[in-house]
Amino acid sequence: MIKIGITGGIGSGKTMVCSIFEQLGIPVFYADTVAKEIMITDPILREGIIAAFGVESYELSGKLNNKHIAQIVFNNKVELEKLNALVHPAVFSAFESWQQTIPAEVPYNLKEAALLFESGSYKMCDHSILVTAPKAVKIQRVMDRDGVTAEQVEARMDKQLSDEEKNKMADFLITNDESRSVILQVLELHHQFINLTK
Structure with missing residues (x-):
């Protein structure tokens, strides 16, 4: 069974992306x-x-x-x-x-981790996905979600690698900036991963 790591900075929407994979019957380890x-x-x-x-x-x-x-x-x-x-x-x-x-017939699973690259746990996975969004969008999402200031969000962001650094290590990219359908991007990757298991 293929193991796929999935990560993204705070406010990138990686949890929402994981929920789409779950709707497709893919188990997710949070x-x-x-x-x-x-x-x-x-x-x-x-x-x-x-x-x-x-x-x-x-x-x-x-x-x-x-x-x-x-x-x-x-x-x-x-x-x-x-x-x-x-x-x-x-x-x-x-x-x-x-x-x-996980049942043997499941083609692949996901490991969702905020510190996938920082912790080295991406090495336990066969491939990795990075979920990205523009910084301003991420900050606004977290401010709305957690009721915090932009400065507090940026302080949390500073504790993680930047998207640019993560992108160098990731195998696949999902852009969550509302310019492209996230569902279609997930479906595209889903079919790719299934093909990898054949």
Whole structure:
């Protein structure tokens, strides 16, 4: 079965693109959602996070104390790398386990990850897709969605590789700028991927 990585900067619309693939019967592994889950449910990962960032990393209810973690890692590259070194291998392992649950007749699957290239997880995939949109469009989408300022969106964007850098590593491109139908672009790629499996 072919494994396709899919990524895009904040506000690019990669989740919407993934939902179109899902409508076509293609399973999608949402790496960022899984990461949030296993930071709570994986006892080894929990121990590692507590050892690295203190017992305040978790609330009494067992939930992750996002505010505490964010304060430590947000503007500290070394601490962020420490967190990623704990979380990324656990997510890679979860992806491998998830693959085993997919029926053999499914031609390909998608791994959606905001940090597909930054984390190196694109190396676990056979091909990769980048979803892009103009910067101004992405900023406006995130402002509308999250109720944040343009400056706050740009601060989050600065933590990721630029579309130009990602484009050098991606095999396929979906442009989500409202000038071309995203559905038609997805259908085109869907047929290409099915042909690759024949």
